[in-house]
Amino acid sequence: MDVFVARQPIFDKNLEVFGYELLYRSNTTNNYFNSKDGDKASSSVIAGSMFSIGFDVLTGGRKAFINFTESLLKEQIATILPKETVVVELLETIHPDQSIVEACRSMKEAGYILALDDFVFDQSYRELIELADIIKVDFMATDPRQRNYLVKKFGTPNRKFLAEKVETHEEFKEAVNSGYSLFQGYFFCKPVIIPAKDIAPYKINYIDLLKYIYQPEPDFKKIAEIIERDISLSYEILRLINTVAF
Numbered sequence: 001m002d003v004f005v006a007r008q009p010i011f012d013k014n015l016e017v018f019g020y021e022l023l024y025r026s027n028t029t030n031n032y033f034n035s036k037d038g039d040k041a042s043s044s045v046i047a048g049s050m051f052s053i054g055f056d057v058l059t060g061g062r063k064a065f066i067n068f069t070e071s072l073l074k075e076q077i078a079t080i081l082p083k084e085t086v087v088v089e090l091l092e093t094i095h096p097d098q099s100i101v102e103a104c105r106s107m108k109e110a111g112y113i114l115a116l117d118d119f120v121f122d123q124s125y126r127e128l129i130e131l132a133d134i135i136k137v138d139f140m141a142t143d144p145r146q147r148n149y150l151v152k153k154f155g156t157p158n159r160k161f162l163a164e165k166v167e168t169h170e171e172f173k174e175a176v177n178s179g180y181s182l183f184q185g186y187f188f189c190k191p192v193i194i195p196a197k198d199i200a201p202y203k204i205n206y207i208d209l210l211k212y213i214y215q216p217e218p219d220f221k222k223i224a225e226i227i228e229r230d231i232s233l234s235y236e237i238l239r240l241i242n243t244v245a246f
Contacts, residue, residue, distance in 0.1 A: 019063030
């Protein structure tokens with residue numbers, strides 16, 4: 001089974017690589033996001049980055065920015081990933097209710113770096129702003145006055161601003177002068193797709209596994225038997241328990 005993860009570098013003021021945003025791709029031909037299912041796309045990036053390719057290969061030890069949907073945040077999926085490597089990027093589609101705020105606060109206390117993606121100020125985001133370590137501003141979607149205002153209003157010594165979708169040298173200079181310290185966009189580099197091979201599971205085993213997991217009293221012997229008879233599931237679990245995060 002083919003696995004595809006695209007990476008786009010994020011630079012500092014000196015144009016040295018600070019990290020990479022890891023992005024979902026369905027193949028090597030279409031270098032853009034083409035999925036209607038955000039949960040599936042983010043899960044695919046997490047699985048591909050952690051198991052099939054490896055964070056070291058994708059980021060070379062630098063930060064890995066990964067998009068998280070509302071449901072993945074509430075399920076605390078980020079906590080299976082190494083906090084030293086991952087930046088938890090909150091998508092702009094998230095509704096910042098109390099459960100989201102609590103999930104983010106828990107991750108922050110555990111040492112994870114939090115970033116707000118495509119940030120546009122809304123009063124409902126107040127608590128998330130206070131928790132955020134990085135705020136990403138889309139330079140294609142905001143005007144210069146707004147881009148400058150956001151840094152002045154919410155910038156602190158401990159909170160970085162990242163200018164994303166920077167497409168010209170003039171925009172880069174503007175961002176630096178406005179107080180942005182991280183930069184991302186086609187002006188620097190387009191996403192590069194990294195392919196990998198994975199072992200495909202038998203779908204019937206997935207169905208059986210889900211059936212037993214969601215029983216009121218799971219039969220762990222049956223669950224173990226299903227995993228044992230599927231080399232893909234066995235392989236993924238072995239890789240999971242041998243990662244640095246565990």
